[in-house]
Amino acid sequence: xxxxxxxxxxxxxxxxxxxxxxxxxxxxxxxxxxxxxxxxxxxxxxxxxxxxxxxxxxxxxxxxxxxxxxxxxxxxxxxxxxxxxxxxxxxxxxxxxxxxxxxxxxxxxxxxxxxxxxxxxxxxxxxxxxxxxxxxxxxxxxxxxxxxxxxxxxxxxxxxxxxxxxxxxxxxxxxxxxxxxxxxxxxxxxxxxxxxxxxxxxxxxxxxxxxxxxx
Amino acid sequence: xxxxxxxxxxxxxxxxxxxxxxxxxxxxxxxxxxxxxxxxxxxxxxxxxxxxxxxxxxxxxxxxxxxxxxxxxxxxxxxxxxxxxxxxxxxxxxxxxxxxxxxxxxxxxxxxxxxxxxxxxxxxxxxxxxxxxxxxxxxxxxxxxxxxxxxxxxxxxxxxxxxxxxxxxxxxxxxxxxxxxxxxxxxxxxxxxxxxxxxxxxxxxxxxxxxxxxxxxxxxxxxxxxxxxxxxxxxxxxxxxxxxxxxxxxxxxxxxxxxxxxxxxxxxxxxxxxxxxxxxxxxxxxxxxxxxx
Numbered sequence: 280x281x282x283x284x285x286x287x288x289x290x291x292x293x294x295x296x297x298x299x300x301x302x303x304x305x306x307x308x309x310x311x312x313x314x315x316x317x318x319x320x321x322x323x324x325x326x327x328x329x330x331x332x333x334x335x336x337x338x339x340x341x342x343x344x345x346x347x348x349x350x351x352x353x354x355x356x357x358x359x360x361x362x363x364x365x366x367x368x369x370x371x372x373x374x375x376x377x378x379x380x381x382x383x384x385x386x387x388x389x390x391x392x393x394x395x396x397x398x399x400x401x402x403x404x405x406x407x408x409x410x411x412x413x414x415x416x417x418x419x420x421x422x423x424x425x426x427x428x429x430x431x432x433x434x435x436x437x438x439x440x441x442x443x444x445x446x447x448x449x450x451x452x453x454x455x456x457x458x459x460x461x462x463x464x465x466x467x468x469x470x471x472x473x474x475x476x477x478x479x480x481x482x483x484x485x486x487x488x489x490x491x492x493x494x
Numbered sequence: 495x496x497x498x499x500x501x502x503x504x505x506x507x508x509x510x511x512x513x514x515x516x517x518x519x520x521x522x523x524x525x526x527x528x529x530x531x532x533x534x535x536x537x538x539x540x541x542x543x544x545x546x547x548x549x550x551x552x553x554x555x556x557x558x559x560x561x562x563x564x565x566x567x568x569x570x571x572x573x574x575x576x577x578x579x580x581x582x583x584x585x586x587x588x589x590x591x592x593x594x595x596x597x598x599x600x601x602x603x604x605x606x607x608x609x610x611x612x613x614x615x616x617x618x619x620x621x622x623x624x625x626x627x628x629x630x631x632x633x634x635x636x637x638x639x640x641x642x643x644x645x646x647x648x649x650x651x652x653x654x655x656x657x658x659x660x661x662x663x664x665x666x667x668x669x670x671x672x673x674x675x676x677x678x679x680x681x682x683x684x685x686x687x688x689x690x691x692x693x694x695x696x697x698x699x700x701x702x703x704x705x706x707x708x709x710x711x712x713x714x715x716x717x718x719x720x721x722x723x724x725x726x727x728x729x730x731x732x733x734x735x736x737x738x739x740x741x742x743x744x745x746x747x748x749x750x751x752x753x754x755x756x757x758x759x760x761x762x763x764x765x766x767x768x769x770x771x772x773x774x775x776x777x778x779x780x781x782x783x784x785x786x787x
Contacts, residue, residue: 304516305510305511305516306511306563306564308516308519308520309511309519309561309562309563310563312519312523312560312561313561313563315527316523316526316527316530316561316704319527319530319531319719320530320704320719320720321719321720348520348523349520349523349524349527350520351517351520353521354524388524408648409648409649410644410645410647410648412532412535413525413528413529413532413535413537413538415528417527435680436533436679436680436718436719436721436722436723437530437719437720437721437722438721439700439702439720439721464532464682465532465535465682465683469527469528469531482530482531482532482719483531483532484531484532484533484680484719
């Protein structure tokens with residue numbers, strides 16, 4: 280950064296104080312991780328995700344909780360357009376996690392998505408390779424609704440019987456995207472859906488079995 | 495550094511809760527999430543040196559440390575027993591560094607760390623079984639090069655393993671592998687279930703609990719999500735079979751459980767008792783007795 284712009288940045292008054300991180304960093308991070316572990320272990324099952332965070336909008340408390348629990352300097356993060364448009368969001372994430380914020384979705388380990396209806400194609404993100412399928416992105420989408428009464432049925436590891444799962448708002452072709460994502464197994468992306476106070480997961484292993492049922 | 499982390503979090507030891515630093519836990523936690531999403535695939539992770547030698551469960555301990563919360567109830571078993579050296583010292587380690595409650599009762603535990611057995615009592619949803627793994631790569635003794643085994647997993651090419659099992663049959667008339675018996679997880683990856691007796695393989699199939707595997711020296715984490723198909727490799731004309739025992743447990747009379755041989759004297763005296771000490775004690779408390787009790 281040029282000297283002049285550093286001076287300008289320092290001279291600019293801090294208009295908003297930085298929102299706080301976890302009140303109890305150790306146990307809050309553990310609780311959020313266990314909720315995410317449970318969500319990916321049992322695809323589509325909706326579990327609680329309680330957090331006291333009050334991050335800058337449009338970053339939701341649940342998006343912030345998962346970011347603070349899982350993200351750090353080793354994990355590039357991609358932000359969708361509404362999150363990118365608010366500089367306080369990147370400032371909050373940088374301060375609390377130290378994660379590099381990247382502009383290219385394919386470079387990201389985690390993608391935070393506040394406007395899930397306009398989520399980029401899943402194939403825009405890192406899919407991993409056949410030899411290293413774990414080198415793939417995890418997408419965290421802040422949706423408004425989570426339901427086990429709507430949406431397609433899913434089968435696969437973690438599911439004793441086919442279970443319906445729906446969320447919204449999502450792109451109109453989200454089921455087709457999931458079918459394609461699962462077909463690429465073991466490559467593919469993994470999804471976490473958060474709504475106020477709740478979360479659910481769809482790992483790449485979850486297979487939509489009744490795609491004709493649309494949410 | 496962080497004033498909100500108080501010494502009460504650490505059981506007064508001066509260590510962070512559950513020993514590992516938060517950065518290490520995050521790295522392990524991310525590996526666990528990917529392992530769950532790709533059942534049976536070995537996720538590389540940056541295993542740390544632990545305050546115990548490799549071979550004493552450093553992989554399992556790191557997994558347990560990364561998932562453990564203050565409200566968890568921990569059980570640790572070594573060859574089925576709660577009271578052997580490895581189990582006692584790991585239980586003490588987490589009592590000291592995390593202050594968590596411990597138990598020997600399978601049904602009461604939320605996290606069970608195990609060395610080479612799966613408890614006889616059925617596991618439930620909400621429980622996590624953490625395995626200590628020495629050699630995570632099922633193909634390692636057939637193909638020593640990691641570059642090659644990685645390629646074989648990528649291609650789903652497991653012919654080598656079937657040849658190995660076939661050679662068992664050619665030599666011995668049956669599949670002579672009795673522990674670390676290879677399994678296929680969710681129809682894709684062939685996985686080493688760690689050196690559990692093959693007797694325990696059927697318990698991995700469609701298990702309601704989450705199963706996590708940690709290899710510290712080899713730096714790998716893998717997982718079987720709940721309710722996942724786990725198939726022991728076999729042939730149509732040589733189907734997979736578990737060991738059977740001629741006698742019931744000498745202490746509790748249990749049948750259909752895995753038994754340990756105990757030598758009683760130098761005149762050939764011996765008895766067979768439950769390897770799962772909690773199962774045996776629970777049965778005896780319920781009034782079951784065997785011939786030696």
